Amino acid sequence: xxxxxxxxxxxxxxxxxxxxxxxxxxxxxxxxxxxxxxxxxxxxxxxxxxxxxxxxxxxxxxxxxxxxxxxxxxxxxxxxxxxxxxxxxxxxxxxxx
Numbered sequence: 001x002x003x004x005x006x007x008x009x010x011x012x013x014x015x016x017x018x019x020x021x022x023x024x025x026x027x028x029x030x031x032x033x034x035x036x037x038x039x040x041x042x043x044x045x046x047x048x049x050x051x052x053x054x055x056x057x058x059x060x061x062x063x064x065x066x067x068x069x070x071x072x073x074x075x076x077x078x079x080x081x082x083x084x085x086x087x088x089x090x091x092x093x094x095x096x097x
Contacts, residue, residue: 004092012095013080015088016065019044024070025088032079040076042067 007015019025022045031038044067059066064077086093 004094006096007093009081009083009095009097012083012086012093013063015086015093016044016078016080016083019088021045023088025086027067027078027083027087028085029078030082030084032082037084040067040078041070042076042078043070044068 016025016027022043024041024043026039026041028037028039030036044065059077063080065080066075066077068074069076083095085095
């Protein structure tokens with residue numbers, strides 16, 4: 001069983017924001033729209049189906065990060081302040097509340 005490292009909310013946000021490359025990772029977070037907990041397999045840095053138009057708002061100013069949901073094959077936003085767990089690079093991180 002992989003070791004679980006406990007990190008702070010700030011560290012979790014930084015870990016996801018600073019994640020380079022297009023490797024897969026799994027994140028569990030609480031959706032702001034309805035409060036439901038969601039686990040998503042995703043990637044950053046994907047440019048497939050991008051129109052080049054850009055966002056109509058600044059996701060970073062709202063505490064969001066855009067990722068590609070590999071199961072639904074669509075772009076989704078993750079609320080960085082609601083992350084519960086992250087699995088990346090063979091490690092599991094649990095976010096302390």
